[in-house]
Amino acid sequence: EIVLTQSPGTLSLSPGERATLSCRASQSLSSTFLAWYQQKPAQAPRLLIYGASNRATGIPDRFSGSGSGTDFTLTISRLEPEDFAVYYCQQYGSSPPLTFGGGTKVEIK
């Protein structure tokens, strides 16, 4: 089973600042089968990024993903008020099981 470790656990930033979230896999992922999701309180997760760097439909270009192998990054170039949420990474290169990271909470400083 591939374990995904997300860091930091919590990121305290102000609107307009840049957010950099990390996701590290316990073993190298096949190709770039990594996705990122955003989850707000009392809502289902929303797909942001798939294939490590491809934005999902309707996702603003301030969200970008990068990385390969075991190290992946989600960057939010300029935080908008609606971006404060919990973010999860998910690997889909080796299943079962599909696995998620533990999440990074981006909170308002």
Next chain:
Amino acid sequence: EVQLVESGGGLVQPGRSLRLSCAASGFTFDDYAMHWVRQAPGKGLEWVSAISWNSGSIGYADSVKGRFTMSRDNAKKSLYLQMNSLRAEDTALYYCTKGAPRGSGGRWGDWYFDLWGRGTLVTVSS
């Protein structure tokens, strides 16, 4: 409208059973693999199970293997999760999600989730 709507959750005693359902609309249901993902209160996401478009392949997390059974009825555009021998640690919000398209071959279970339902809450407690 493209959506997934889960139902069937509730409060159940340990050791009892519950059957969840998920109704799909707005897309060609039998063109996609489907998954269940759960989230315990205040915790992260955990993949539970997956089923291929034609029910030919089904996979489970070790934590539910032998207790949960996933199925689908393409004619009814519906997904199901039969949960037996429920434990306190099964308490969670259960999401139905859309997975790989038909034609993904051997990668039917290896996919991301671009459509989620709102979830149905299962509480296992005496």
